[in-house]
Amino acid sequence: MKITKKQIYISIFVVITIFIIVWGFLPSPVPVSIEQVRDAPLEVTIEEEGITRVTDRYTISAPVTGYLLRIQHEVGDSVRVGQKLFQIQPVPDLISARQREVAEAQLEAAKARLQQTKENLNLAQEEKQFADVELQRIQNLFESGIGSEQGLDNYRISARRAATQLASAEFSVRVAEHEVRAATSALQAFQKSGGQEQISIDSPVQGRLLKIHHISEGTVQAGTPILEIGDPYSLEIKIDLLSTDAVQINRGSSVRIKRWGSNQILDGSVQVVEPSGYTRISALGVEEQRVPVIVDILSQHEQWKQLGDGYRVVAEFIIWQDDEVIQVPSSSLFRTEGDQWSLFVVENGKAHFRNVDTGHQSGLQTQIIDGLQIGEDVITHPDERIEDGVKVKIRN
Structure with a gap:
């Protein structure tokens, strides 16, 4: 049987058609x-927003019930130790034997707090000396080729923390001394005839006015907050973390502080993970258990001198790294x-x-x-x- 060209063309066409159909049904990569x-x-990190706050802030209150004279200072003013802040005129009609006893008790309590702060200052001085000696010892070992750089960094952080605690203890002593002077002045006002002498309240520390609660004249009760003073160079950061994140953080954990208004990243260290949390409602209406965490800024002050009290920052906690x-x-x-x-x-x-x-x-x-x-x-x-x-x- 003779095969014609037409049959050849048809066979080729059929083969190609079958190949295309089979190829089309094959799974493509x-x-x-x-x-x-x-x-x-x-590294594993946790990131959360936080707020800066002055570490050592002091609220100055009215030592007696009386008439507060107008305060001449403004928020942001710098004050020095012993500078007059405000004056108050005790109200004679309110002076009584009971108030005199209260003033005496306040003076004794202020003296007790002063003694306590002095003991804390002595302890902070000893811890600072110990931290400096340990840092020098580890530094010598590291220079001799013994020990790790991470261990040296840990002792450096401990020395910085001890220095911060010493400065805070010294601040507390100055504040306690001021409380003794204020309580003494209040008691002396009761002892003077008629109690007409004005009581002048001086600044216990050097710093800046952070807040003025009563700037106008008027009658105030004893214990009413008048103004707040703090050192803007001594800042810490408060971050409210989810409780499930807070349990992964320990005191001394490294923290990176960023997006605070500058591209520079600051070094920080966890000072305190507070043992008690609270419930907060999120923007989506979900109840969240939050735990306050306090972070110290370890970078030099020149790097973050633009920061002030109540500024927003972002803290990145380093949980684990290798x-x-x-x-x-x-x-x-x-x-x-x-x-x-x-x-x-x-x-x-x-x-x-x-x-x-x-x-x-x-x-x-x-x-x-x-x-x-x-x-x-x-x-x-x-x-x-x-x-x-x-x-x-x-x-x-």
Whole structure:
């Protein structure tokens, strides 16, 4: 039988058609993005907004009930030790034996507080001396090639903290001494005939006026807050963290202070994690348990001299860090059975399912403890088309 050209052309057409149909039904490779498993530094952080506040602030109150004369100072004014702040005229009609006893009791309480602050000052001085000696010892060991730089940094932070506590103790002593003088003046006002002598209240410390509660003249009761004084060079930061985050933070934990109005990042250290929390309603109406955390600023004052009391900052707490961590993008992981984490590895153009053991996790990267080798390729964003053995095509 003779085969004609027409039959040949028809046969070729049929073969091509069948090939196109079969090829069309074959599964095409799924385009994917990959990233290599790498060994790199990793740190876990918690970020939250905070507010600066003066560490040592002193509220000056009226020592007696009387007529407050107009205050001549304004908020922001600098004051020195012993400078007159305001005057108050005791009200004779309110002077009584009972108030005299109260004044005497206040004087004794002020003397007791002064003695307590002096004891705290002695303790702070001893701790400062001990911290300086330990820092010098570790410095000598480090220069001799013994010890780590991280250990040296920890002792430097301890020395700075001891210096801050010493300054705070000295401030408390000055404040207590002022309270004794104020209580003595109040008692003397009761002892004078008619109690007509004006009582002048002086500044116990050097600083600036942070707030004036009563600037106008008028009658005030004993104990009424009149104004607040503080040292703007002594700032700390108060951050209200979620209780689930606060339990991961300890005293001395490192903190980065950023987005405070400058691109410069400041160093900080956790001073106190308060033991009691409170309930706060979020902007979405959700009840949250918050815990106040106090952070000391460790950077030199010249770097943050623009900051003042009540300024907004962002604090980044360093929970964990390591320089050599096997890690993958967090987006490559997904849960399978229970708490098991899994991902897909690309080998020879195919996706292969694999279970892995994970460790610490930051926002974008996750530590891999077991299940992967450095240099392997993992699919960064697997979708429902990715299965074990599926052919994949790597996107450029």
